[in-house]
Amino acid sequence: MRIExxxxxxxxxSVAVGASSAVDAPARALPAPxxxxxxxxxxxxxxxxxxxxxxVFFLVPLALIAMVxxxxxxxxxxxxxxxxxxxxxxFAGCGSGDGSCVMLSxxxxxxKFSLLTWAITALLGFAVAYFLAFHVRSTxxxxxxxxxxxxxxxxxxxxxxxxxIPLLGRNGLINEALLATGLVQQPQEWLLFxxxxxxxxxxxxxxxxxxxxxxxSMMRIDRSLIEAARDNGATPWQTVLHVxxxxxxxxxxxxxxxxxxxxxxxxxxxxxMGGQQIASVGKVIQxxxxxxxxxxxxxxxxxxLAVVLLMIVALTRLVDLRKEL
Amino acid sequence: xxxxxxxxxxxxxxxxxxxxxLKAAGVAAAGLAxxxxxxxxxxxxLRYLGTAVNQDKKIAERFEADTGIKIQYVAVTTDDVxxxxxxxxxxxxxxxxxxxxxxxIIPTGNLLGIDTKRIKNAxxxxxLFTKGEVGGKxxxxxxxxxKKVMYLEKPDAKxxxxxxxxxxxxxxxxxxxxxxxxxPDLIKRPIESWKxxxxxxxxxxxxxxxxxxxxxxxxAMVVESMGLYKYPDKGNMTKKxxxxxxxALIDAKKAGQFRALWKDFNESVNLMAAGEVVxxxxxxxxxxxxxxxxxxxxxxxxxxxxxxxxxxxxxxxTLSGKKADAAYEFINWFLDxxxxxxxxxxxxxxxxxxxxxxxxxxxxxxxxxxGKPATADIKSPNGDLLAKAGASRDGGSYETRMGGIAxxxxxxxxxxxxxxxxxxxxxx
Numbered sequence: 001m002r003i004e005x006x007x008x009x010x011x012x013x014s015v016a017v018g019a020s021s022a023v024d025a026p027a028r029a030l031p032a033p034x035x036x037x038x039x040x041x042x043x044x045x046x047x048x049x050x051x052x053x054x055x056v057f058f059l060v061p062l063a064l065i066a067m068v069x070x071x072x073x074x075x076x077x078x079x080x081x082x083x084x085x086x087x088x089x090x091f092a093g094c095g096s097g098d099g100s101c102v103m104l105s106x107x108x109x110x111x112k113f114s115l116l117t118w119a120i121t122a123l124l125g126f127a128v129a130y131f132l133a134f135h136v137r138s139t140x141x142x143x144x145x146x147x148x149x150x151x152x153x154x155x156x157x158x159x160x161x162x163x164x165i166p167l168l169g170r171n172g173l174i175n176e177a178l179l180a181t182g183l184v185q186q187p188q189e190w191l192l193f194x195x196x197x198x199x200x201x202x203x204x205x206x207x208x209x210x211x212x213x214x215x216x217s218m219m220r221i222d223r224s225l226i227e228a229a230r231d232n233g234a235t236p237w238q239t240v241l242h243v244x245x246x247x248x249x250x251x252x253x254x255x256x257x258x259x260x261x262x263x264x265x266x267x268x269x270x271x272x273m274g275g276q277q278i279a280s281v282g283k284v285i286q287x288x289x290x291x292x293x294x295x296x297x298x299x300x301x302x303x304x305l306a307v308v309l310l311m312i313v314a315l316t317r318l319v320d321l322r323k324e325l
Numbered sequence: 326x327x328x329x330x331x332x333x334x335x336x337x338x339x340x341x342x343x344x345x346x347l348k349a350a351g352v353a354a355a356g357l358a359x360x361x362x363x364x365x366x367x368x369x370x371l372r373y374l375g376t377a378v379n380q381d382k383k384i385a386e387r388f389e390a391d392t393g394i395k396i397q398y399v400a401v402t403t404d405d406v407x408x409x410x411x412x413x414x415x416x417x418x419x420x421x422x423x424x425x426x427x428x429x430i431i432p433t434g435n436l437l438g439i440d441t442k443r444i445k446n447a448x449x450x451x452x453l454f455t456k457g458e459v460g461g462k463x464x465x466x467x468x469x470x471x472k473k474v475m476y477l478e479k480p481d482a483k484x485x486x487x488x489x490x491x492x493x494x495x496x497x498x499x500x501x502x503x504x505x506x507x508x509p510d511l512i513k514r515p516i517e518s519w520k521x522x523x524x525x526x527x528x529x530x531x532x533x534x535x536x537x538x539x540x541x542x543x544x545a546m547v548v549e550s551m552g553l554y555k556y557p558d559k560g561n562m563t564k565k566x567x568x569x570x571x572x573a574l575i576d577a578k579k580a581g582q583f584r585a586l587w588k589d590f591n592e593s594v595n596l597m598a599a600g601e602v603v604x605x606x607x608x609x610x611x612x613x614x615x616x617x618x619x620x621x622x623x624x625x626x627x628x629x630x631x632x633x634x635x636x637x638x639x640x641x642x643t644l645s646g647k648k649a650d651a652a653y654e655f656i657n658w659f660l661d662x663x664x665x666x667x668x669x670x671x672x673x674x675x676x677x678x679x680x681x682x683x684x685x686x687x688x689x690x691x692x693x694x695x696g697k698p699a700t701a702d703i704k705s706p707n708g709d710l711l712a713k714a715g716a717s718r719d720g721g722s723y724e725t726r727m728g729g730i731a732x733x734x735x736x737x738x739x740x741x742x743x744x745x746x747x748x749x750x751x752x753x
Contacts, residue, residue, distance in 0.1 A: 075740055076411055076429045089745075102749045109752075162595065171600050189529055192601070193585050272592075275585025276535045277578065279752035290404035291537070291744050292411060292429065 069298035078294060086299030103300070106279040107307065113195075113270070113280070114263035117202040121259050122252060124203065125210025129251070130244070132211075133218035134226075146215075149208055161201055161272045168192040193275030201273040202263055209262070210255035217251030218244065253319045257312055264308050369651045370395040374410075375421030376403055378590055378610060379499060379636060383706065384664050391658060394651045402589075403536060410435055410639075419652050420639045425469035425538060427494055428736040431483060436639045438477035438492030443653050446660040447493070449677045453727060454497050454635070455489060460724040464633075468542060468560025468735030471497070471635050481642065495637025496656050497676035499668050502631030502726055506597060506607030510621045519543075519629050520550040522604060523577045532596055532605035533574070535586035537747040539734050542632050543606045544570050546731065550629050560735035564742055571746040575753045586751065590614075597622055609672045612719075617709045624719040630731030631720075637676075669693050670706050674723065696722030 069086055072079040094101035128149070136142050152160060167173050168191040175187040190196055221244065229239045267282030281304050288297035373380065377400040385396035399417060401409065407426040409416055414435035422430070430436055441447035452458045457472040466472065476486040477494055485494070507516050512527075522531055522543070534540040545559040548570050556566060577583065584602050587593045594614045596602040607624065615622035638656050640649065658664070665681030668674070670689065675681045682690055691697040696718055703712040712718075720726040737743055 075736070076432045102752045106752050165595060165599055165601070169599050169601055189584075271588070275532075275583075276588060276592075277583060277586055277751065279748070283751075284748055287537075287744065287748060290402070290408060291740070292408060293741065293744070 065298045065301055068294050069302050071295045073293055073295050075292065086295045087303070089296060090299065090303055102279075103284070106281055106284055107303070109279060110264055110281045111307070113198060113202065114260050116199050117206065117263045118256055118259050120199070120203050121207045121210045122256065124207050125214050125255055126245075126248070126252070128207070128211050129214035129218055129248075130240070132215055133221075134244075149211060152204060153208065157205070157268065158272070160205070161269060164197065164201060164273065165192065168197060193273070193277060195274075195278070198270055198273045198278060201269050202266075205269065206259045206262055209258040210252075213254040213258075214248050214251035217248040221247045249319050250321060253315055253321060256315055260311055260315075261308055264304060264311075368393065368395055369647055370397050371418045371648065371651055371655060372397050372399055372416070373419045373421065374399045374401070374406060374417035375636075376400065376406060378608075379421050381667070381706075384667060387663060388655060388658055392654060394654065396655070410641075414641045415643055417641060418644055418648055419655065420641065421498055421636055422495070422639060423634060423636050423734060424471045424474055424495060425634075425734045425736045427474045427485075428469060430639075431474070431477070431485065431494060434481060434483050435642055436494065437642045437644070438480040438482065438494060439496055439638075439640055439653075439656070440480065441491055441493055443657075444493075444496060444660070445657050446677045446680060447496075449679055450497060450660075451674075451676060451678060453500070454676070459728045459730075462728060464728055464730040465630060465732055467556075467558050467731070468632075468733035470560075470733045471495075471500075471637075495639045496660070497635055497637040498659065499673040499675065500633065500635035501609050501673050502633045502720070502730055503606070503608060504627055504631050504720070505604055505625050506593075506612050506615075507623050507625050508597060508600070508603045508621065509623050511600065511603045516604065516625050517628050518550045519546040519627050522547050522606075523551065523573070523582055525580070525582070527582070527604050529581050529584055530601075530603045531582050532585050532587055532593070532602045533583060534593075534606040535588045535751065537744050538736055538740075539632075539634070540586075540606070541567075541570060541737075541743060541747065542732055542734060544574050546629055546632060548573050550627075559732045561737050562739065562743070564739055567737075567739060567743050567746050571750050574750045578750065578753055613672055613705070613711060616711065617705070626720040626726070626729070630729045631726065632732055632734065633727070633730040634734045667706050670704075672718075674727070678723075692718060694723045696720075696725060 068078065070082050070084065072081045072083060072085070090103040090107075091101075092103065094104050132142055132145055136145060165172065169175070170187045170189065170192075172192070174191060175184075178184045178188065225243055225247075226239060229243045234242065265282050267280060267286045270278055270280040271283055281300060285297045285300045285304070288294075288300065371394060373385075373396050375398070377398075380398040380400055385398065389395050403423065403426075406420065406422045407429055410420055410422060410426070410430045411433050414433075420436070427436075452461075453464065454471045454475055457463060457466050457470055474485050474494055476488070476490045477492040478486045478490055480492050482492075486492075505516070505519065505522060511530075521527070522533065533543060541562075542559060545556060545562070548554055549556060549559070551573075553573060554566070554569055556562065562570065585592075585596055587596060587605070590608060590611055593605065593607055593611045596605065597607070597611070597615045598618050598620050609624055612622050612624040638652075638659070640652050644652060660677045660680065662677075662680035662684040665675030665677060666684035669681050669685060670693065672693070678694070682694075685693075688700045689703065692699040692703050692712070698717045699712055699714050701714050702710055703716070705711050720729075
């Protein structure tokens with residue numbers, strides 16, 4: 001899920017850029033500008049390939065998922081039907097108070113992880129981007145430090161996560177150091193296979209998705225504004241708070257969309273870092289699809305999509321992305 | 326982790342441009358290596374769908390050397406093998422799946438019964454599969470025991486035959502009996518019963534398998550050994566029995582009994598080798614893997630018996646012509662001894678013992694199958710030292726071990742409910 005999301009987005013953007021430059025090119029090449037209707041038709045034609053790709057690879061599958069979510073299933077077959085049972089099952093057991101309200105609490109726990117991760121990566125990402133944009137003077141040094149930021153991405157996701165075990169484990173480096181310094185008497189078990197380790201891994205994985213867009217926004221800030229702030233007697237903190245932060249909010253928003261979408265859809269990190277003992281919606285969908293309960297999996301996929309879309313809508317309400325870009 | 330592997334690229338049937346592209350690539354590669362074009366074109370490739378544990382490179386290499394037929398492994402997780410068999414029967418030419426999955430696969434009609442008249446050693450397949458007996462004695466058949474799902478009345482039947490017929494659903498490849506794995510160096514006392522998995526003594530140091538169909542059986546063994554409940558059939562629980570079993574697990578989880586749950590073979594190896602866990606559900610090759618790291622790990626036989634599993638080859642309905650012949654050739658070759666001996670040396674058991682014995686050294690056979698102390702160092706097929714001379718195998722001989730089967734991995738009638746409850750346990 002993560003890989004798809006990050007892989008799909010850049011090409012979509014680059015196609016759009018290519019298309020718009022393609023619009024300019026023929027217009028310039030033609031001796032006389034074509035009539036309006038013709039030009040409009042050409043514009044539609046130019047948009048058609050991307051539209052077709054979206055329809056075939058995005059809208060149709062999504063419609064199929066929505067359709068299947070209303071079907072029924074046995075162990076080995078899907079039965080076309082129209083029942084909201086799969087959706088009702090999300091709320092099954094809620095209100096009874098005996099702790100069987102599993103799906104809803106799974107949604108809440110996934111939400112908790114994405115908010116925690118979002119808050120921490122936003123702070124860290126802002127700090128790192130600020131350092132890169134305003135404290136590092138030479139472009140060469142900026143490039144070098146940027147590459148350093150990508151080092152965690154040089155190994156596979158799974159390897160990166162597994163390598164936490166020798167670090168945080170019962171006999172891991174941190175515990176050995178703590179025991180050796182006498183700070184603790186017993187190995188600390190909450191370091192691994194806990195909420196802590198899940199959030200730690202998420203932060204480690206996704207801070208980069210915050211740094212890049214925030215850095216990009218910061219680089220576009222007119223430096224004379226900062227001088228003006230200083231001339232008007234603003235302290236460095238005031239400059240950050242009242243000048244830089246508001247002007248970086250597009251970057252912050254784009255980063256937030258990345259991080260929230262990635263964490264909400266995750267089913268690998270929570271599994272590995274939580275010792276498979278912490279549920280996430282993505283994991284539940286995977287389990288349901290694996291045991292061929294496609295309607296239930298589809299209903300949860302639609303539910304998850306709705307939650308993520310709502311969050312993104314809420315975020316774009318705060319910042320008008322189109323205007324800012 | 327295996328989930329990454331499921332993206333193994335493979336030519337999809339019917340996508341012509343891609344196929345011809347692949348063919349062109351193949352020709353180019355063959356041309357570079359200096360092979361004539363004709364040979365490259367005639368070569369048959371069998372797409373072998375299964376879990377990575379059973380897909381040994383050396384077996385494919387040896388088969389290709391013997392017959393010229395190429396094996397292309399498609400490695401996915403246990404659940405995904407079933408999923409593909411049900412949803413994408415054109416994506417493989419040979420399936421290696423567990424017997425309990427058959428209760429999902431056979432009703433779809435996607436597999437064709439294997440004609441035993443075309444399998445040379447069919448009548449030599451061990452009685453564990455055909456009659457549910459080891460050494461003439463009946464073994465436990467709770468759960469999806471192979472004999473219950475072994476035969477079909479007609480090749481295209483969608484339900485199982487109650488008595489042996491000419492058509493087999495799967496030809497067994499490997500099988501074994503699983504139990505708990507322990508770290509004797511960290512536990513420092515004998516472990517004799519399944520109930521130790523939930524013993525508070527190992528709080529925060531236990532793990533259980535997170536594949537519902539298998540994990541629930543381990544849990545049932547524990548519940549029964551703790552004296553909480555005696556199941557009429559562990560392999561086919563009622564909703565009430567499922568509730569009770571999951572409740573025992575949830576209570577233990579809330580008390581902090583489990584350090585982790587695991588789903589992938591390598592995870593279980595890591596947990597055990599790192600000392601995060603000292604007692605857990607385990608698979609025999611995982612125990613071997615921990616041991617090859619020089620760490621003491623025992624696949625502990627327990628007094629309540631073993632949870633057995635078995636996998637076998639099946640042929641999809643869509644297979645015909647030369648490819649079908651090649652699939653039969655592979656199955657026949659597999660039962661012919663070399664592969665059997667290879668698997669026996671890894672600690673599994675093979676379907677036809679007689680042919681495998683002929684390809685093993687006498688001291689190897691004595692160690693692996695007769696439970697006798699090794700008279701020479703025992704090595705894995707890769708040459709790693711597994712046991713020094715004088716050691717004997719956990720669980721003893723084939724007959725003691727397989728004779729001690731208490732239940733089989735199972736697909737219950739209430740499977741949907743069970744998976745839902747299992748998710749509750751994971752989320753608790």
